[in-house]
Amino acid sequence: MLITQEDKPIIESIKRFYKQGLTDYHFGPVVLVDSQGKPIGKVKDGDAVIFCCRRGEREIQLTRAFVDKSFNEFSTKNFKELDFVIMKLYHEMFKNLPLAFKSVSLKNTLGEVISKSGLKQARITESEKFAHVTYFFNGGENRLFPGEVDIEIPSPKGGSFEEKPELNISKVTQKLSKLLNQGEHALIAVNFANGDIIGHLDNRHANIKCAEAIDKHLGITLQASRSQGYMTMITADHGILEKMVSSDGSPSVSHTTNLVPFILIPPKGGSEMPTLKDGGKLADVAPTILEVIGLPKPQEMT
Known part of the structure; x- marks a missing residue:
């Protein structure tokens, strides 16, 4: 994980990845923190999240991290009041989440x-x-x-x-x-x-x-x-x-x-x-x- 201070452009973090020999595909997470080292813009109860990705497979793990109480791949917070909206239904496990667009069901593939x-x-x-x-x-x-x-x-x-x-x-x-x-x-x-x-x-x-x-x-x-x-x-x-x-x-x-x-x-x-x-x-x-x-x-x- 790479941590960057709010007074340093995010581009500096990207340059540091490049210096490590990493390409865009292998970038790690980047966290923006304040002068006290506390993360800025953390998701908290009462927030609304619109997950603007609609490929259908790469969103599953991140969505689970926010809404699946049994998720244990890494430490997460169990939100009590979080409106997590997905663009489309990319897995049946998320059928109870707010959906931006109804999926078109293809017949006879x-x-x-x-x-x-x-x-x-x-x-x-x-x-x-x-x-x-x-x-x-x-x-x-x-x-x-x-x-x-x-x-x-x-x-x-x-x-x-x-x-x-x-x-x-x-x-x-x-x-x-x-x-x-x-x-x-x-x-x-x-x-x-x-x-x-x-x-x-x-x-x-x-x-x-x-x-x-x-x-x-x-x-x-x-x-x-x-x-x-x-x-x-x-x-x-x-x-x-x-x-x-x-x-x-x-x-x-x-x-x-x-x-x-x-x-x-x-x-x-x-x-x-x-x-x-x-x-x-x-x-x-x-x-x-x-x-x-x-x-x-x-x-x-x-």
Whole structure:
């Protein structure tokens, strides 16, 4: 934790983090204190808090710290009168909290359709992207469909990710290979977290090592999936790693608007390849998967 005096700009604390070799992603908490060393602006009973974050997964732990009396990850105060407003319902445990915006419930998402058909499915990635193959993949809801198994491989802890750009992709691939060999799941959704996590860092060496790791383990995955009779689809929802330098010469560490690929690879031994149309979009991915599996698409899909 970093403590900064009220007469010193907060920017000084940020500079101190940088001098410690920490990037923005790894900043610790910063507390503003007065000349007596007492925190300024502490939340107290009778206050109203509007938690202006609506991603859906990163808010859960902090919200629990304020409203969950059983929270024990660190020392907290049990407030008797605190109006804690959340932007959206990102977990059922917060259903009694004041809600700024009612959530839109999506029907017949890909996972739901597969589950209703009685087929099994698996989701696997490391913890940095676990919400993306579960919460987001299931239409912004924390729920497990019948026949669905979610596998979370812990991401590396301690130190900066740029020191280990491969993250834990090898463990993800090992577990994925076991799932493929079992041959029990109609759909296995895997997220290789490296490209997005390392792509946000201004470190060319780490970016290259990251791309090499993905290339290696994608090859291992393809070999396993094709030998087990799986049709493999490779895509993304945005780019980042493919552009290291912006047009003005500054580092590019943000998501790009470049078109992403959708690559379809048949299993070994051949199988009739579906014909892909030109001009596709991300909304076409789910119905394409259903067609490959042999399930009819619901009316909610393109």
